[in-house]
Amino acid sequence: MKTLLKTLCSVDGVSGDEAHVRGCIRAMVEPFADEIREDRQGNLCALRRGTAGGEKVRMVCAHMDEVGFIVTSIDDKGYLSLSPVGGIDLRVALGRQLRVRGEKGSVYGVTGLTPVHIAGDDEKKKTPKQLCLDIGAADRAEAEQVAAVGDFASFVTAPGDFGEGMFKAKAIDDRLGCAVMAELLRTKAPCAYDTWFVFSTREEVGGAGAKAASFALDPSEALVLEGTTAADVAGVEGEKRVCCAGKGAVVSYMDRSAIYSPELFAKLKRLAAENGIPVQTKMLVAGGTDAGSITVSRGGIPCAGISAPVRYLHAPASVVSWADCEAVLKLAALYLRNE
Structure with a gap:
């Protein structure tokens, strides 16, 4: 098993x-x-x-x-907006690698947040209601070549054993x-x-x-x-x-x-x-x-x-x-x- x-x-x-x-x-x-x-x-x-x-x-x-995410929009800079599919505490999703899958294939991205060096105290305490995914695209046209609204995104984690008889994935x-x-x-x-x-x-x-x-x-x-x-x-x-x-x-x-x-x-x-x-x-x-x-x-x-x-x-x-x-x-x- x-x-x-x-x-x-x-x-x-x-x-x-x-x-x-x-x-x-x-x-x-x-x-x-x-x-x-x-x-x-x-x-x-x-x-x-x-x-x-x-x-x-x-x-x-x-x-x-x-659980995962769905692409809800793509902005002019090529960033994907994501909404949760299922019950996800968005705090666990910040700064994570995700894989987007759709009719155009799959592409990897990283969820973004304001860097700690410039984030204000109030911003650090807030959990975003929506995620932004950086797939490395230069603009909307480039992003739309590999992703589309309605595509799904999953966490990327290598499964493996660790500790005393434990498994993570x-x-x-x-x-x-x-x-x-x-x-x-x-x-x-x-x-x-x-x-x-x-x-x-x-x-x-x-x-x-x-x-x-x-x-x-x-x-x-x-x-x-x-x-x-x-x-x-x-x-x-x-x-x-x-x-x-x-x-x-x-x-x-x-x-x-x-x-x-x-x-x-x-x-x-x-x-x-x-x-x-x-x-x-x-x-x-x-x-x-x-x-x-x-x-x-x-x-x-x-x-x-x-x-x-x-x-x-x-x-x-x-x-x-x-x-x-x-x-x-x-x-x-x-x-x-x-x-």
Whole structure:
């Protein structure tokens, strides 16, 4: 799974522009799926036939998209104006390298800000509402040769291991969930029931992909695989840490998007305890997932959630523990195998 995650975190796929990452995932899983399809929302859906028979159908979901930016204008000096796509604290984006992708290809740039040597005290305290990207163009005409309004921009971060079993990269949220699902498909992990593995789109801007997929597939129940907020960092204490990297997979009971099925929550906790898989629960209700779309689809779909604690979500570089990733993988495999 390590190689899969490193590969996926190297690919760009801002919400609304998931084609590149979708193609990468399709190449990984298509040979191992009993059926594969793409829908009009851009979701990639791969079917694994179950062993138990019956009419019950499960859905496992992880979103392909990442937070990023979209080009909103190009000025006379060749600078690109960017607006966030998804929830980004613009403080983390200042002075960063971005890659712009569009019909004209890709181009690199650096987000600009007033140099500290000349910025006033008030300016230093302000967070800009919009970013300016310097792509090295001399003027508007030169910039328009390589970029256009509506192009998407992603953080540029080389993925890699560091420290004691830790991994850093962009877009761990939620290429981690995608890597877990790809691994389950590639290793032919047994499924008790017919199971659709849905690599969804646009979670970071409202969950339109999961909403469409869950309505079309009409599963009996669903499991969402995610990366979730771990604030076990310097200066944060108590419940505000939410959850902690290295302490196991996070089993969800509630977040800001959904209340998860109590029965499935209890089932995951039981499976983890019986099989020695380290798990934890959040100490604070925070964040949201595709469960917010899935639980209200059709007449309502019971939903469970397993996440890995991820530090510095929605930033140029996030951090996750490989041990936590393995815990997510093992617990998801047990859920699928059990009736």
